[in-house]
Amino acid sequence: MEHCSAKYLLRRSLHNVAEEMLKTRTYGVGRICIVDGCGTLLSAYNPSSVCALHGASWEDDFLRDARKSSRRQEFSCRCAFEPCGREFMTTNSAKKYCTDSCRMKAFQARVMAARRMGDMCGARRAS
C-alpha cells in the first residue's frame, strides 16, 4: 500500500514539474519591439518579436519582406543522374539531382558500378 502511494506521489511530482516548466516558459527577458523607433520592452511571455501595438500582422509583413529580399536567384540545372536528366530549378549550386530519389539512385548506381569493377578485377586476377 505504501509502495503504491509513493509511486503515485512520484508521478504527481513529475507532473507538477512538467506543468511548472510549461507555466514558466518564457521567450527571453529584456527584448524590445523590433519596429524601428518603437523600443517598447516586450514581456517575456510574449512569443512575438513586436509589442502589442505593432501586433502579429505587422510582424507577418516584416517577415514576408525579409524573406523576399533574402530570396536567392533560382537557376535551372540538369539532373546529374543520367537516366533522368530532368531540368530542375534550384537556388543551391551544390545540388546535382532533381530529387532525393535521383540522388539515391545515382549513389546506388555508383556503388553497383564500383562493385562490378571490383568483380572484373577479381575475375582477371583469378584467371
Ligand SMILES: [Zn+2]
Ligand atoms: Zn512596437
Ligand SMILES: [Zn+2]
Ligand atoms: Zn532526376
